[in-house]
Amino acid sequence: MSVLPFPSFLDDIKEKGLKRAVFDGVNEVVERITAGMNLQDIREALRGEAPSRKPNPRLQPHADGFWLHMRPSYFHKSVTGVYPEFRLGWLSTYFVFFETITGIFLMVFYTPSPEVAYANMLTIMSNVPLGQFMRDLHRLGAEAMVIIVTLHMLRTFLTASYKKPREFTWATGIILIFLTYFLSFSGYLLPWDQLALWAVTIGASMVEAAPPEIVGTNLNLLLRGGPDIGANGLLRFYLLHVLAVPALLFMFTGVHYYKVIIHGHSLPPKEENIGEDTAKRVPLDKRVYFIPDVLTSEIMWIAVTTLILVVLVTWFFHAPLENHADPQVTPLGTTAPWYFLWVQGALKLGDKVLWGIIFPTVLLVFFIIWPYIDTAPSRRWAHRRIQLTVGFVIMSMLVIFSYMGLAEFGVVNSADTTVMYHLTKEPAHNQVGTLRPIPFEELQAGIYTTRQFEALDESEQTTVVNAFNAELEMVNTDGGRAIAEDVLAYLGTSQNLPLSSLEVVPVSSSSRELREVVEGFAHELEINENELHNAWGLIIVTDVQDDLKRIDVVIRWEDVELENGKVVFDEAGEPVLRLDENGNTIPRLNSQHIYIHRDSQYFAAPGA
């Protein structure tokens, strides 16, 4: 008789004993949670044994459970290996979740306002435990996802898996790749640093070019929230990044995966007869069941992939953070994010509307309708020579355009600006001015010159520098000022550097890195000797505050004739010098200065 007016756990205990009753209770809970597998079933599955009861309990979670109803209960053995899928589709999905989780962590510490966004970044870096770690993971994950998704598309193209009946799956995939790029791009702006502002300005200006003008102008206003990116633009990009685009991405991921399951994973082309699609007809001996093989494999890959990412951000990768966004200061060498470099490169070909809007749109539409163009039944490479050629032509074109999109390509800066830029550049795009990483102790106040390194051997360097000093002080025969006076006047008025005299000294041999930089400076002037005729440079180190030095870079050269930024040569192959009315060369001076603090910790760029 029951101790309670209804059958209860206590009755169970009375009947079976405590141990058995508890075990049965737990067993039942497990079976409910897994939607069909009890402890014994799980144990068997993990031991690699065949299921001991019928119907097969390992199929039950797929039939009754919510999460696994989305996954097929078995795969064809041929699609569970490395080839043909390389797990790229799975990895893309992994990154969707990975980015969501790390993104939510970052959202906690972020406010989308130009007033505080950058300060939020500093807080994440300086005052949130694991803040930098999560930011690095999120950024690395974003870059990795762009690569993985692109490779996924490439693989699908190469194995012709887009063919009937998978045309629509391919189309949703193209939409997903577009969403992935845009998701990554919209996140670019959020740190509100120089890198972000200018990369996005370049990207968003393409929207403005959309024809006709009224559409472009208004699209641009909608996206940026004003003629330029400001508070409204940041808020819009933020909402796109955390809300609108992810929502679309999840929706299309659902559709995409549903289509994948409906049609089955396409088999390697060589396993099917031409024109057949046998993905859904898997012979019994070719089945690999989701439980346990694929499931354990996926859980293992989650752990391994995450470990790889963690290792990368611990030792090899940090998300960049440049100076605060400043619409007044355009950094030299600004580029779009690397996965949009091909658009920037195409833009250098000419018309903004044609190459910035029409070309990418045509490409996108072309990709979507491609399965309806290539309707030949065979998926084998030998029968797809034309299709593969088209694919490789497009790929080569994108690679070449991306190269053309680099800041180095097709943009002419004057040689003096470039040389100074190499010396003083703020850290950006993995580069830093060579002056900045010099150890603070080596920056002894003094005036150093590139002339020192014109000496043939080291013992003569002092002599050369002394001769240079004499040259600086020499008054022109026609009554003009000494060079030193010119330089001092220039520094005093245009650079706010009041110096009493220009007494150049050799770089001390104990200042090894400073010496290398000045020597490198001399070398760069030599490389540019056509444009920078008879050039010499000064590096002037002055003490500003106890732990702060000022470094002035001065270049003096004789002006040469330039045409479209290129040096004009005479018949003898010598650069044509510009002369004043007396037939003298015209000296030019340019200079730039930076400050270096003891704690600034600039690192030489890797590989520099």
Added chain:
Amino acid sequence: MNLQRLLIQKMEHRIIVGTVAFLAMLAIVGWIAINEPGRMAAFSRQYSGRSIERGAILFSNNCSTCHGIDGLGVIGRAPALNTPYLFGHDFLADISLELRTLGFEYDAEGTTDVRKAEIDARRAELEAEQATRVAQMQTALDAQGDYDPTAPGRLQNLGWGGTVRNYVYTTLVHGRPNSATYWPQPMGAWAQIAGGPLRNDQLEDLTNYILNWDKSEEWTIADLNRVRQFPRTPVDGAQFAGLTGEPTVGTDVAAILTEISTLQGNIQSGETLYSTLACAGCHNGGAVGPATEGTWTRASELRLQDPAVQALLPELTAQAYVVHSIVLPYEYLVAPYGPVMPATFGTTLSYQQMADLLIYLQSQDQPIQ
């Protein structure tokens, strides 16, 4: 290798690899977490160093014309910032402290006459020492501005309740008004929120740079004596000549030109305005904005030739160009100058003041090099 099989074939191998990877990840994250305090401190140090560097550039570009590139002040224009006075360093602190302690002891009940005599002797010694130190500061005492060795803290003298940091920061935000007994030109507001050109993070950078002059206990009398210009203490209420209560000119260049065509400008008033509106602060010598001298010639011979300018002006005269530059300073910028000038003159100047300024500027039109 058979690429069409599960990469790791055996179940137990998958379980081991997965578990090891997971544990390794936990270990690394734990290791990172343990090192976070050090990492965060290092980041803060590095950031503040770079912030000071940026502040130095901002100071050199925007502040050094008035405060001196070395921060020691410019005589008659603006006070030193690189000075123990700003940071409240008291060179007589040890002496004053001992004198005060001795004073209490002297007045206390039960101090014997013998002790009192000792105290008197010690006091005399200390006062002599104090006089010697003050004598060493003679250069500073002779320098421009108010410096009193017995009241050596700027903040205390002003009755400022906050720290040096927020004193400097707020000064940058809203600038300084002028008065009859203060500086000839006011300091403009530098914060964007107050109508100036700089963002908050730039003000932080500048403040960090200025505070980096503080040597705290390391200040020497020699540092004090290097100062060219000490601050002045305002005693009069501010009399800002900018606001007259008359209708202001607005930003319609054509309308302004019509209005002032009937007015006769006064060079003297124009010159006073040029100084009280702080124009000279930036335009002197052409450091921050184009030089005062030669404005008219430059306008007619260079600027008006630029099609960009022609598109902006209702008529092609130097007068129209200058009026446009005053009320709409950002519409056309001449390299290398940035958008620094306050864009508020349309809402503060009266028509008469505009006429005065124009005639003064015209009178300054000496040819320049």
